[in-house]
Amino acid sequence: MTKFRVRGGMPLAMLSAAVATATVLAGCSTVTGGNDPKGAANRLTAAGTYAIESLDPHGAQGASTGTQFAGQAIFSRLVRPKPDGSLTGDLAKSWRANDDASEWTLTLREDATFSDGKPVTANDVVASFKRMMALDGPNAGNFPDYTMTATSGTEVVIKAPAPDAAIPGKLGLFYVIPADVKPDDTKFFDKPVGSGPFTVERYTPGEALVLVPNKKYWGKRAELGQVTIRNIPELSARLTALRTGEVDVVWGIPDDQLPALQGEKRLTVKTVPSTAVFTMWFNSSTRELADAKVRRALWQAVDFETIIKQLYPKTGTLADAPVAPVVLGHAAQSPVGHDPKAAQAALKAAGFDFSKKLRLQFANAEFRPFIQAVASDLAEIGVKVDALEKEQAVFTEDLLALKWDVNFQQLATPTFDAASNLGRLYTCAAKRNGYCDSKLDGLLAAAGSSTDEAERVKLYGRASEIIWRDAVGMFPMAVGIAYAWNGALEGFTPDPSGLPDFSTVKITGS
Structure with a gap:
C-alpha cells in the first residue's frame, strides 16, 4: 500500500464542535450501570454546540459538524482519521496509488454489512x-471531475483529472x-440504513438523535445500550444539565465556565487543541470589499489579541495562518497588527463608503460575545456592522449563496490536510467567498498533485501567503476545545474536530 503520511502528532479538537443532549430523568444521571441485553x-x-439538522452526509449539510457527527456513528467511510491525524481503514482494508x-485503488473488507443485513x-x-457528486454538496468540492468505478465486488478505483496525493x-x-x-x-434519512456502529432509534431534526447499537456491525459492537444527542442551544441550560447528571458529556465549553467545572469532583475536564480556526471571510464580490486594501484595513481595525485574551484565555491563541498548526500545509504568516488610526486612514484613501452597513452573519449563540466585540471595534473607526445570527440551515444556505458581507465560521480541517480546506474553498471555481486569483489556483493545484510532502507544505505555504496578504478573510484565532464528562465513562477520548466517537465508550459506575 502506497503511504502518504497525514500530519499529526499532537492531540487536537474543536472544528466546529458537534451536537447536544437529551433529558431522560430530570435531576438523575443518565449513566446507569448494569447489563441489560435490551x-x-x-x-x-x-x-x-451544534444541532443535527440533517442525516444526509451527501447533501447541503454534509460538511456541517452535526451531520458529520451523526454520519460517523450511523454510516461507514472508506478511511477515517485517527486522533493524531493519521489514516486508518474503515470499509477499505487497503489503498494504493499509481x-x-x-488513480487510487481501494480494496474493501469482505465482512461489512448494512444494518439490514445486506453486504x-x-x-x-x-x-x-x-x-454525493450529483447533490453537489460541500464535500463534493473535494472531487471536481473525479470518477469512481467498481472493478470487482470488493474493489473500487477513483480517478482524478490530475495527480492528487490527498485523496x-x-x-x-x-x-x-x-x-x-x-x-x-429524503425519507430514507428518517431512519437510515447504515454500516456504522449505531442505528437510529429516533430522530427529530435540530432537536434530538437517539442511537442504539447496530447488531449487524462488522466491527466491535458498541457497549452502550443507547446514546442520545439533543440540541440544547442555551449554554446555561447545557451546563446545568451536566451538573445535575442529565447530561454525561459536554464540549465546546467557554473559558469562563471551566474553573467551576474543574471544581466538580464527579467530572473530568480537559482542553485540547484542534484543527479549527475562527475564519471571517470577506465577500470580495461586493463593490465595498473588492479592494484588498479595504479588507486588510478592516482586519487591522480589530484588536483580536485582546478579544481572545478576554473571551478565550484557555482555548484560544492568535492564529498565524488560514489553517491550524496541526494541519499539513500550515505555514506561519506575519501578524496583522492592530492599528485603528491606520485602518481608518486606509479606508478613507480607498474610498470606502462608511454609510454602508456590513452584514456579518454567524450561527450559534456561543459566538455572540466574539461577534459583538468585533462589531464594537469596527464601530470605533466608523464602520457599521449588522450582526446577523441565523439558524444553522439558513446560515448554510446564505453562505453558499453569498448573501453576506462578512461570514464568521469556526472552520476545521477534519482531514488534517490543507487540500480539503485551502484546496477546496479558495479556488476561483469554488465561488465560496467571491475571491479569485489565478496564481493562487495554480499553487493549490500544484500542492494537491504533488506526492512529495515537503513540496506540498511549501506550496500550501505560498498559497497561504496570498490568502493572508490579500485578506480573503480575517483569521483571528486557532481554536482549542474544552470537554467535560462524567467520570464513570471509560474509553472516552476528546476528539480533535469535536466529533467524539461513542462506540468505544463504556460505563464503569453509576
Missing part, C-alpha cells in the same frame, strides 16, 4: 460517490449508504 441500561446523553497518484459492496460505494484524506468525509438511495430520497 439496551435499556447503559444510556449516555451528550451535548456539544505512480503519479492520479456492503463496491456498487454501494460507487453509487454513494455518484450521489485518501479527502475520503474521510465520504460516507457510504445503500446503492438504491436516490439523490432526492
